[in-house]
Amino acid sequence: MEYKSTCCYCGTGCGVIVRKDKMGKLTVEGDPDHPVNRGMLCSKGMNLHYTVMDKSDRLFYPEMRFNKNMPRQRVSWDDAMERTAAVFRTLIDKYGPDSVAFYASGQCLTEEYYVINKLIKGFIGSNNIDTNSRLCMSSAVVGYKMSLGEDSVPVCYDDIELSDCIYVTGANPAWCHPIIWRRVEAHKAANPHVKIIVADPRRTQTCAIADVHLQINPGTDVILNHALGRLLIEQGDINADFVKNHTEGYEVYRESVMRRSIQEAAELCGIEEEELRKAAAHIGDAKGFLTMWTMGLNQSVIGVNKNLSLINLNLITGHIGKPGSGPFSLTGQPNAMGGREVGGLSNLLPAHRDLLNPVHREEVQKFWGGTQISPKPGLTATEMFSALNEGKLKAVWIICTNPLISLPDVRIAEEALKKAKFVVVQDISNRVETLKYADVVFPAAAWTEKEGTMTNAERRISYLHKLTEAPGEALPDAEIICRFARKMGYKGFDYKNAEEIYLEHCALTKGTHIDIHGLNYTILKEKTVQWPLTSVNETKGKGLFTDKKFYTATQKAVIHTVPDENQSELPDADFPLILTTGRIRDQWHTRSKTGKVNKLNQHIAEAFLEIHPDDAVLRGIEDGNLVDVTTRRGQVRVQAKFSEDIKRGVVFLPMHWGKVLNSDLNRANNLTNNLVDPKSKEPDFKFCAVQVEKYQKI
Numbered sequence: 228m229e230y231k232s233t234c235c236y237c238g239t240g241c242g243v244i245v246r247k248d249k250m251g252k253l254t255v256e257g258d259p260d261h262p263v264n265r266g267m268l269c270s271k272g273m274n275l276h277y278t279v280m281d282k283s284d285r286l287f288y289p290e291m292r293f294n295k296n297m298p299r300q301r302v303s304w305d306d307a308m309e310r311t312a313a314v315f316r317t318l319i320d321k322y323g324p325d326s327v328a329f330y331a332s333g334q335c336l337t338e339e340y341y342v343i344n345k346l347i348k349g350f351i352g353s354n355n356i357d358t359n360s361r362l363c364m365s366s367a368v369v370g371y372k373m374s375l376g377e378d379s380v381p382v383c384y385d386d387i388e389l390s391d392c393i394y395v396t397g398a399n400p401a402w403c404h405p406i407i408w409r410r411v412e413a414h415k416a417a418n419p420h421v422k423i424i425v426a427d428p429r430r431t432q433t434c435a436i437a438d439v440h441l442q443i444n445p446g447t448d449v450i451l452n453h454a455l456g457r458l459l460i461e462q463g464d465i466n467a468d469f470v471k472n473h474t475e476g477y478e479v480y481r482e483s484v485m486r487r488s489i490q491e492a493a494e495l496c497g498i499e500e501e502e503l504r505k506a507a508a509h510i511g512d513a514k515g516f517l518t519m520w521t522m523g524l525n526q527s528v529i530g531v532n533k534n535l536s537l538i539n540l541n542l543i544t545g546h547i548g549k550p551g552s553g554p555f556s557l558t559g560q561p562n563a564m565g566g567r568e569v570g571g572l573s574n575l576l577p578a579h580r581d582l583l584n585p586v587h588r589e590e591v592q593k594f595w596g597g598t599q600i601s602p603k604p605g606l607t608a609t610e611m612f613s614a615l616n617e618g619k620l621k622a623v624w625i626i627c628t629n630p631l632i633s634l635p636d637v638r639i640a641e642e643a644l645k646k647a648k649f650v651v652v653q654d655i656s657n658r659v660e661t662l663k664y665a666d667v668v669f670p671a672a673a674w675t676e677k678e679g680t681m682t683n684a685e686r687r688i689s690y691l692h693k694l695t696e697a698p699g700e701a702l703p704d705a706e707i708i709c710r711f712a713r714k715m716g717y718k719g720f721d722y723k724n725a726e727e728i729y730l731e732h733c734a735l736t737k738g739t740h741i742d743i744h745g746l747n748y749t750i751l752k753e754k755t756v757q758w759p760l761t762s763v764n765e766t767k768g769k770g771l772f773t774d775k776k777f778y779t780a781t782q783k784a785v786i787h788t789v790p791d792e793n794q795s796e797l798p799d800a801d802f803p804l805i806l807t808t809g810r811i812r813d814q815w816h817t818r819s820k821t822g823k824v825n826k827l828n829q830h831i832a833e834a835f836l837e838i839h840p841d842d843a844v845l846r847g848i849e850d851g852n853l854v855d856v857t858t859r860r861g862q863v864r865v866q867a868k869f870s871e872d873i874k875r876g877v878v879f880l881p882m883h884w885g886k887v888l889n890s891d892l893n894r895a896n897n898l899t900n901n902l903v904d905p906k907s908k909e910p911d912f913k914f915c916a917v918q919v920e921k922y923q924k925i
């Protein structure tokens with residue numbers, strides 16, 4: 228038996244062919260006909276089948292405990308649902324709808340996202356739903372909305388082959404979006420005139436093909452982008468017609484970027500002025516200019532400002548709305564884009580509608596037929612856990628995410644789950660740390676065990692077949708949520724199958740910029756499609772804004788002038804180094820899937836601290852020594868790994884590890900802090916002040 232599916236790791240959205248033999252054994256290979264990956268897969272994709280074949284860590288049955296001092300025991304689905312509904316009803320009656328919350332994931336399928344969002348916003352009457360996309364994409368969402376009028380990625384992968392300058396900043400796609408990067412590598416190899424500019428405090432694998440590597444000091448991204456803006460103005464590389472007719476805000480921007488000299492900007496960024504000028508010349512020469520970014524820009528206390536300063540470079544040069552050009556935020560998770568389509572964050576409504584717009588709220592409320600949608604934005608990811616600590620939030624339902632490794636300053640989340648009156652965990656794996664605090668556990672079906680859809684970073688929707696049965700009594704996430712909603716007595720959750728949910732989602736997009744009404748599984752089983760569509764199954768055109776009409780009230784894009792100062796926790800005498808956290812090639816998030824695949828663990832088996840030899844020698848540290856890394860919040864103890872590829876004064880720690888042998892001393896988020904961007908509420912994972920010392924055994 229053979230089915231087409233989509234990789235469930237990163238937002239690249241590679242097509243895979245999954246085969247099942249007579250013994251039920253699965254194998255995967257890249258789909259040669261898929262427009263994204265054309266048969267290629269990265270190491271994670273090639274080992275996808277192990278995540279569902281190996282059932283040693285799976286949750287098989289619902290579990291429940293009757294009080295916090297008792298162990299959980301296996302119960303029936305009905306008992307677990309009955310109890311959960313009873314607790315939710317009691318809390319909502321006593322403390323109001325904002326006393327409960329759902330914390331979900333960019334790995335949920337669109338149908339799952341849709342029903343969770345509908346349940347809490349449309350029926351419970353609270354907007355307390357957020358997902359781990361808050362930790363990943365929310366700064367880009369705000370950046371797009373502020374500059375282009377809506378959260379719409381204007382470009383697609385085919386623009387790679389049409390560009391002649393690609394500026395990658397705050398991203399390491401060679402490791403984190405490998406198949407996108409292979410397309411870039413192939414494009415450059417075939418067209419030597421194509422220029423690659425990379426801005427990153429680390430000389431990552433992405434830099435291997437860079438014509439210019441701007442090894443900036445962490446937190447200086449806005450200064451860098453402003454300096455590039457100034458040089459483009461001075462070089463005469465501004466598209467005056469485009470700026471005049473299709474943008475607002477240029478004059479104020481021009482004045483602002485002219486205030487800092489290029490020499491001063493280069494000094495603050497810690498780079499050579501000549502490199503800066505070289506990068507600006509490449510951008511100025513480009514006929515097709517793509518900007519690409521991920522977490523280095525998004526995961527910052529000034530994440531929105533970083534996004535806006537970058538998008539401005541596309542706007543002032545007019546490199547948007549035409550082939551090979553545009554600002555391209557690479558989504559981290561496989562269905563972060565689908566989640567954004569259904570409005571699956573605490574401040575969004577379906578189909579890019581605005582929660583603060585009363586007309587939009589009424590449209591959605593009428594469509595769902597439930598309760599009035601609250602105008603009050605819900606709690607974001609970090610706010611939820613702070614609210615649990617403060618007693619304002621009483622219950623949290625965690626779906627397909629592992630906050631005890633992934634949230635910043637993780638002590639806050641740990642304390643919150645201890646204090647919560649009621650915690651529900653819905654997951655596939657018994658490896659997630661949150662289980663320790665769960666009052667109710669719902670076992671979920673995994674990839675290949677359920678059907679549904681996902682949307683990748685370039686707005687491409689794919690259908691995922693169900694190929695295998697879920698183990699034990701595990702159920703698809705959407706089914707779990709609908710059973711709960713029915714138990715609560717809510718109407719509108721009696722779908723016959725996943726497609727009925729999808730059709731409802733599509734119908735709700737009618738008349739919006741992401742209108743996909745009429746799309747269905749029959750079409751998606753045949754091919755992937757990218758919104759917007761001209762008819763039910765035809766993509767309108769790959770890029771957005773080709774008519775130069777943006778989604779703002781004036782139809783003009785907005786060039787925002789933003790301050791360039793970093794607001795992070797700055798180094799001082801006690802904590803003199805800057806910590807930046809991030810991914811490695813073969814692990815995914817908190818390793819609940821990749822951690823059980825031997826082949827992937829062979830790449831890098833444990834957490835490490837990347838440190839420049841000069842910083843290490845100053846501290847008497849040798850390569851491979853155990854080191855204690857400390858901040859005002861906590862400690863990590865890992866091996867030092869020398870590298871001259873990292874800037875002096877900066878250290879890097881991967882974010883994937885949690886508890887190993889009952890020790891949590893390899894968990895990066897023991898160290899990070901709870902600062903968030905004021906607009907996007909995305910945490911500052913890429914910058915905090917640390918000290919590093921050689922571990923002294925007492």
Ligand code: SF4
Binds near residue numbers: 239
């Ligand atoms: Fe999967 Fe991303 Fe690798 Fe493609 S690049 S195979 S989507 S992990």
